[in-house]
Every structure is written in C-alpha cells, then in structure tokens.
Amino acid sequence: MSVLTILRHAFQNKTIAFYCYNAYLKTAACGKDMHETSIAQNIIAIVQETLKEQPASASSVKTVRVVIGEMIAVVPELLHHAYDSLVSNTQLEQSRLEISIIPISAHCLSCDxxxxxxxxDFSCPGCHSSNIEVQTGNEFFIKEIEVES
Amino acid sequence: MSIITVERKVLEKNDEVAAELKSIFIKRKIFVLNVLSSPGSGKTTLLEKTLKQIKEDIKVAVIEGDVQTDYDAQRIAKYKIPVVQIVTNGGCHLDALLVRDALKSLTLDGIQMLFIENVGNLVCPASYDLGEHKKIVIVSTTEGDDKPVKYPKMFRVADVCILNKIDLLAYVDFDVSTFHANAKKVNPNLLFIELSAKTGAGLEDWLKWLKEQL
Incomplete structure (x- = not known):
C-alpha cells in the first residue's frame, strides 16, 4: 500500500510514475494481492444474491452504490478497477460502482x-479530551442498486 | 429504472464467521491474539521467544499466515507446539473463513492460548475480525516513529502496541516519545510494551501481560 501511495502522489504530480501506477493497477486487479480485490468480490457476491431474490426482469444492474467510511482505508480508484475487471462477462458487466466516502466525525463526551x-487526531479540538465517541467513518456497506426494469 | 435497497455490510460474511469463531474460543476458554505488523518487524522471532518461555506453563497453539511458504510454521514447529500454516497465495490479510479452515487441522483440546500471526501488512488486516480477544500491533524501531499516523486504522483497533528492537535505538532515528505521542493521538487507550525479542530486554513485561490474560 505504501508503494501505491507514493505512486499516487507521483501520479497527482503528473510525473512518469503515471505509467507505473497504471501497470500496478492492472496487476493488482488481476491477482489477489489487493485488499480492494477481495472487497470487490464481496460486493459482487452480495449484489448477485440480492438479484436472485428479485423478479427476473430486474436483472440489468446499472449502478451499485456503496458507502465507505474513511477509517476503512479503501482506495476508490483501486476498488473501481477491481470491480470493473471482475464484472466482465457477468450479469453485472454493464454496471457502475458508485462509492461515497464518509469522513470521520466524532462527538466529545467531555465538552459536547x-x-x-x-x-x-482522535482528540477533541475544543477541550483536547480524548474521551470521544466516533460517530461516522466506520461505514462499509452496500446501500442500494439501481436496475433497469 | 428502479432502486433496490440492499443495506448489507460488505464484510458481513467475515463478521458472521468471526462471531462463530469467537463463540468457539469462549466456549473452549481459549485466549486468542491476532498479531499484526508490517513485514520484518519481528513477529515470528517474538513468538519464538514467547513460546520458549511459556510453553511449560500454558498450552499454546499457533496459526501462521503468510503470502507464500511455510517457513514460519517450520520455525514454530521446532518448539513442539501445534501449528498450522495458512498460505494466502497473494492475499494481503487473513480472514475469518481462512482461520475457520485452519482450525480444522488443529486439535484444540486443552489449548489455553492461540496466537494468530497475520500476514505482514499494516493496512488490510485491520478490517478483518478473526474472532480474537486482543489485537497486538508490533512496530520495530527500524521502521519510523510516524507509523501510527500513517496507518491510523491499525493503531485505532489495536489493544496492545509492542515496540520491538529497542536494542537498536542508539543506531536509528526513532524517537520513542514521538512514537508514543503519535500512537496516543490515534488511540488513547493503547497499552505500550517495549522490548527486544533478540536480546530478551523487556520480554518479562510482555510475558506478565500474557499470563494476566488467562
């Protein structure tokens, strides 16, 4: 992951690493070596299960919406790439993954x-207490799918 | 176009199996540790030193997770401890389903403590519950004191943080107080143990903590 982070930074700075990054994405999504690949596999399995419970007419999935908290440390580009590679030649081939990233928020139990x-930084910026409750940022679920009926 | 509500957790299968494992561990009174770190921090060495010290008093078993090879399981087997190797074949973390499979090759009768040595990685394993009681994260002084803020999720979910290779502190630019401050920022409840698995310095604090868990 750290190599990837370096490459991403380099990529954002529009350097030659762009090519390395793309090559890395290809390898990553083809093998099993990325966190995002197994996540994409789980998402696809759950969507397929959901479809089985639906009438046959609802088989053409257009969009799969997932909600991911910042704590989960998923790289959206990698998840998209893994998803797109894994759905080819399946009933989800035409579908697009839509990822909403939820930032981490917390509530201070000392000063409210x-x-x-x-x-x-998991301490309160107001009173510096570490007696806080994380409210958002741990989400990791498939919200809904949009199908053509 | 129509919308079908799903509202299902992406890792629901893992969480389901982890809960199943947890109930097995509780029923059998086995204290389970998920040992996490980046590659090369000294997980297996610490485990070897620990087993050597506690195997007469505590009945221990080990699950080794690696991307390839059973080298680590071979190292542990020398201590006449029940050990099973999971080779993930490229997978960057252990999940509860892999641990459930591995348990089929272990005789759990009489086992009091199970160490699960995860794949060396500070990112992915943090998201996968294995039904363990405690998560132990190991950092070595050769890695850098900024690890907790670079990999916050891992340090946030860990219960104990072991700083290994303290015998090398004089040779590396690792500031222990900066490391503590960084880790505390992410997880104020983290327990720190400093040791050198190689020289044995500080090992007694770790062994004391382990024995207190039973």
Missing amino acids: YTFGLKEF
Missing part, C-alpha cells in the same frame, strides 16, 4: 462538541 477529525 461535535467535530470532523483532522489527520486522524
């Missing part, structure tokens, strides 16, 4: 302040 976390 609700805040968004910055740089994974």
Whole structure:
C-alpha cells in the first residue's frame, strides 16, 4: 500500500510514475494481492444474491452504490478497477460502482462538541479530551442498486 | 429504472464467521491474539521467544499466515507446539473463513492460548475480525516513529502496541516519545510494551501481560 501511495502522489504530480501506477493497477486487479480485490468480490457476491431474490426482469444492474467510511482505508480508484475487471462477462458487466466516502466525525463526551477529525487526531479540538465517541467513518456497506426494469 | 435497497455490510460474511469463531474460543476458554505488523518487524522471532518461555506453563497453539511458504510454521514447529500454516497465495490479510479452515487441522483440546500471526501488512488486516480477544500491533524501531499516523486504522483497533528492537535505538532515528505521542493521538487507550525479542530486554513485561490474560 505504501508503494501505491507514493505512486499516487507521483501520479497527482503528473510525473512518469503515471505509467507505473497504471501497470500496478492492472496487476493488482488481476491477482489477489489487493485488499480492494477481495472487497470487490464481496460486493459482487452480495449484489448477485440480492438479484436472485428479485423478479427476473430486474436483472440489468446499472449502478451499485456503496458507502465507505474513511477509517476503512479503501482506495476508490483501486476498488473501481477491481470491480470493473471482475464484472466482465457477468450479469453485472454493464454496471457502475458508485462509492461515497464518509469522513470521520466524532462527538466529545467531555465538552459536547461535535467535530470532523483532522489527520486522524482522535482528540477533541475544543477541550483536547480524548474521551470521544466516533460517530461516522466506520461505514462499509452496500446501500442500494439501481436496475433497469 | 428502479432502486433496490440492499443495506448489507460488505464484510458481513467475515463478521458472521468471526462471531462463530469467537463463540468457539469462549466456549473452549481459549485466549486468542491476532498479531499484526508490517513485514520484518519481528513477529515470528517474538513468538519464538514467547513460546520458549511459556510453553511449560500454558498450552499454546499457533496459526501462521503468510503470502507464500511455510517457513514460519517450520520455525514454530521446532518448539513442539501445534501449528498450522495458512498460505494466502497473494492475499494481503487473513480472514475469518481462512482461520475457520485452519482450525480444522488443529486439535484444540486443552489449548489455553492461540496466537494468530497475520500476514505482514499494516493496512488490510485491520478490517478483518478473526474472532480474537486482543489485537497486538508490533512496530520495530527500524521502521519510523510516524507509523501510527500513517496507518491510523491499525493503531485505532489495536489493544496492545509492542515496540520491538529497542536494542537498536542508539543506531536509528526513532524517537520513542514521538512514537508514543503519535500512537496516543490515534488511540488513547493503547497499552505500550517495549522490548527486544533478540536480546530478551523487556520480554518479562510482555510475558506478565500474557499470563494476566488467562
């Protein structure tokens, strides 16, 4: 993952690493070596199970919407790539994965302040207490699918 | 176009099996540790030193997780401890289903403590519950004191943080107080144990903590 992060930064800086990054994505999604590949497999299995419970007419899936908290450390580009590779030649081939990333927010139990976390600092910016309750950022679920009926 | 509500957790299968494992561990009174770190931090060495010290007092078993090879299981087997190797064939973490399969090759009768040595990786294994009681994250002084803020999820979910290779502190740019501050920022409840698996310094604190868990 750290190599990937370096490559992503390099990619954002529009350097030659763009090519390496693409090559890495290809390898990653083809093999089993990425976290995102097994996540994509789980998503596809759950969507297929959901479809089985539906009337046959609802078989053409257009969009799969997933909600992922920032704590889960998923790289959206990698998840998209893994998903797209894995759905080819399946009934989900025409579907698009839509990822909503939820930032981490917390509530301070000492001073009652609700805040968004910055740089994974799990203490209250108001009173510096670490007696906080994480409210969002741990989500990791498939919300809904959009089908053509 | 129509919308079908799904509302299902992506890792639901893992969580389901992890809960199943947890109930087996509780029923059999086996204390289970999920040992996590980046590659090369000294997980297997610490495990070897630990087994050597506790195997007369505590009945221990080990599950080894690696991307390839059974080298680590061979190292553990020398201590006459029941051990099973999971080779993930490229997979970057252990999941509960792999652990459930591995348990089929272990005789759990009389076992009091089970160490699960996860694949060396500070990202993915943090998201997969294996039914363990405690997560132990190991960092070595050769890695850098900024690890907790670079891999926050791992340090957030860990119960105990072992700082290994303290015998090398004089040779590396690792500041223990910066490391503590970084880790505390992410997880104020983290318990720290500092040791050198190689020299044995600090090992007694770790062994004491282990024995207290039974």
